[in-house]
Amino acid sequence: MSRIVYxxxxxxxxxxxxxSIFDRGYVFGDAIYEVTAVADGKLMDYAGHAAxxxxxxxxxxxxxxxxxxxxxxxxxEIVVRNNLVEGLIYLQISRGPDDRDFHFPxxxxxxxxxxxQAKKFIADGPNVVNGIPVISLPDxxxxxxxxxxxxxxxxxxxxxxxxxxxxxxxxxxxxGFVTEATSSTALIVTxxxxxxxRQLSHAILPGITRGSILSLAxxxxxxxxxxxxTLDEAKSAAEAMITSATQMVQxxxxxxxxxxxxxxxxxxxxxxxKLYIDYHLSNLI
Amino acid sequence: MSRIVYxxxxxxxxxxxxxSIFDRGYVFGDAIYEVTAVADGKLMDYAGHAAxxxxxxxxxxxxxxxxxxxxxxxxxEIVVRNNLVEGLIYLQISRGPDDRDFHFPxxxxxxxxxxxQAKKFIADGPNVVNGIPVISLPDxxxxxxxxxxxxxxxxxxxxxxxxxxxxxxxxxxxxGFVTEATSSTALIVTxxxxxxxRQLSHAILPGITRGSILSLAxxxxxxxxxxxxTLDEAKSAAEAMITSATQMVQxxxxxxxxxxxxxxxxxxxxxxxKLYIDYHLSNLI
Numbered sequence: 001m002s003r004i005v006y007x008x009x010x011x012x013x014x015x016x017x018x019x020s021i022f023d024r025g026y027v028f029g030d031a032i033y034e035v036t037a038v039a040d041g042k043l044m045d046y047a048g049h050a051a052x053x054x055x056x057x058x059x060x061x062x063x064x065x066x067x068x069x070x071x072x073x074x075x076x077e078i079v080v081r082n083n084l085v086e087g088l089i090y091l092q093i094s095r096g097p098d099d100r101d102f103h104f105p106x107x108x109x110x111x112x113x114x115x116x117q118a119k120k121f122i123a124d125g126p127n128v129v130n131g132i133p134v135i136s137l138p139d140x141x142x143x144x145x146x147x148x149x150x151x152x153x154x155x156x157x158x159x160x161x162x163x164x165x166x167x168x169x170x171x172x173x174x175x176g177f178v179t180e181a182t183s184s185t186a187l188i189v190t191x192x193x194x195x196x197x198r199q200l201s202h203a204i205l206p207g208i209t210r211g212s213i214l215s216l217a218x219x220x221x222x223x224x225x226x227x228x229x230t231l232d233e234a235k236s237a238a239e240a241m242i243t244s245a246t247q248m249v250q251x252x253x254x255x256x257x258x259x260x261x262x263x264x265x266x267x268x269x270x271x272x273x274k275l276y277i278d279y280h281l282s283n284l285i
Numbered sequence: 286m287s288r289i290v291y292x293x294x295x296x297x298x299x300x301x302x303x304x305s306i307f308d309r310g311y312v313f314g315d316a317i318y319e320v321t322a323v324a325d326g327k328l329m330d331y332a333g334h335a336a337x338x339x340x341x342x343x344x345x346x347x348x349x350x351x352x353x354x355x356x357x358x359x360x361x362e363i364v365v366r367n368n369l370v371e372g373l374i375y376l377q378i379s380r381g382p383d384d385r386d387f388h389f390p391x392x393x394x395x396x397x398x399x400x401x402q403a404k405k406f407i408a409d410g411p412n413v414v415n416g417i418p419v420i421s422l423p424d425x426x427x428x429x430x431x432x433x434x435x436x437x438x439x440x441x442x443x444x445x446x447x448x449x450x451x452x453x454x455x456x457x458x459x460x461g462f463v464t465e466a467t468s469s470t471a472l473i474v475t476x477x478x479x480x481x482x483r484q485l486s487h488a489i490l491p492g493i494t495r496g497s498i499l500s501l502a503x504x505x506x507x508x509x510x511x512x513x514x515t516l517d518e519a520k521s522a523a524e525a526m527i528t529s530a531t532q533m534v535q536x537x538x539x540x541x542x543x544x545x546x547x548x549x550x551x552x553x554x555x556x557x558x559k560l561y562i563d564y565h566l567s568n569l570i
Binding site: 005007014015017018019020021022023024025026027028029030031033060061090092094099100102103104113115117138140141142143144149150151152153154155156157159160163182183 | 290292299300302303304305306307308309310311312313314315316318345346375377379384385387388389398400402423425426427428429434435436437438439440441442444445448467468
């Protein structure tokens with residue numbers, strides 16, 4: 001069934017939703033995005049995603065073409081129009097069309113688009129039951145990964161490289177330390193039970209799920225350390241995992257072929273996944 | 286007057302040329318581009334741009350949707366349809382539309398678009414007569430700048446930052462050495478008359494105009510060194526310049542407010558510009 005998508009105030013069948021070939025999102029990668037998970041037909045951790053959206057907008061001096069209330073209303077309406085029960089809402093704002101010029105347009109007309117993807121992610125799938133293998137690759141992305149821009153060619157290339165090696169994803173590293181996974185946060189659990197993930201900086205995206213997991217872990221008495229860790233430390237960790245809005249918490253059981261812990265999803269990973277689901281399924285809006 | 290643009294086999298008024306909001310060029314920055322200069326209604330250094338296009342295509346495992354002959358024919362036809370005498374042809378190829386997934390589509394349908402821009406660039410304008418001031422900024426782009434992708438948000442931000450400082454452009458540096466300008470090659474002339482520019486690597490774009498200038502310089506007996514140089518070396522150089530398809534050779538007379546040479550376009554810069562124009566205006570196709 002064709003989806004109904006949102007484009008600049010219009011609701012359109014997906015095949016009719018088009019932007020100019022002059023749109024700066026197309027010509028300059030001049031656009032930011034957000035992905036919000038939907039469960040039971042409601043929004044999961046929406047406040048976090050809306051806040052990060054406004055941060056991205058500010059960092060590249062964009063303007064949001066709609067108010068915060070309108071944005072929430074659009075999110076709710078796209079769920080209804082697509083009978084979406086479980087999946088995600090993808091939102092993108094570009095600086096809009098203009099004759100090609102590296103200078104920002106003087107009177108920008110931003111392009112706002114949203115579409116949905118149905119996806120079962122709450123019930124434990126094979127990736128959650130068995131964990132996933134990842135490979136490591138150098139992080140070749142630009143230096144402002146804290147801004148959620150659509151400049152995603154390298155993460156996409158890295159996913160293809162992972163697939164070629166029979167892995168589900170890649171963990172990226174820079175100067176000897178893990179930054180993050182291609183489109184999720186990388187975390188490990190040390191043998192003495194500490195949850196480790198890199199501290200926020202320009203090097204990584206401020207993951208909304210990451211923030212929620214760290215908060216839930218602290219509340220549950222799990223010691224949390226926000227600091228860089230090496231690939232070697234990850235490979236000898238007790239557990240490894242990734243977090244993102246629609247993967248929530250997913251165990252990582254191999255890095256570059258090296259088995260993590262006993263090769264099965266570990267107790268801290270499972271506990272965090274359960275804490276996350278329990279909390280957020282009770283707080284959908 | 287509205288331009289006629291090319292989009293996937295169709296000739297369209299520019300306002301009607303649109304791509305899907307699912308196009309990977311829009312959603313992932315998954316697209317490459319080329320810019321070819323047009324003078325006297327003919328193509329300038331087309332062979333170089335066509336060759337680099339095929340290189341970019343290969344580097345990100347794209348497929349070119351048309352043959353080399355068709356591509357040349359499209360370039361010629363867009364000139365005619367727009368009565369373009371002097372200016373440029375912009376060409377972009379994206380991996381095309383697909384439901385959003387970091388993995389490349391299994392059956393990609395690449396999007397090929399071309400448009401023209403009229404621009405006087407042969408006769409010496411004020412930038413050529415007076416030279417331009419630039420500022421320096423850290424190079425925050427991704428690490429595969431040798432591929433001409435549309436992931437151009439940082440160069441665009443750098444142009445805006447330059448403008449804010451009353452400069453025309455920015456020279457980017459990394460690990461203490463100049464990489465290139467935001468959308469052109471950076472070159473200097475030492476006090477003993479050597480032309481210096483960074484050697485090709487993943488750190489910079491293999492500039493077509495750069496290659497032509499180095500070749501013309503060597504033929505004219507100007508010593509050429511392809512090696513990294515620091516900002517300090519640039520600031521104390523006899524001359525500085527940038528090269529690109531539609532700027533050809535443009536003198537740089539200030540870097541971060543420091544005057545280069547005597548603050549006027551230097552003799553080597555002027556000579557290279559003349560050599561470039563003389564050669565290429567005689568070799569238009």
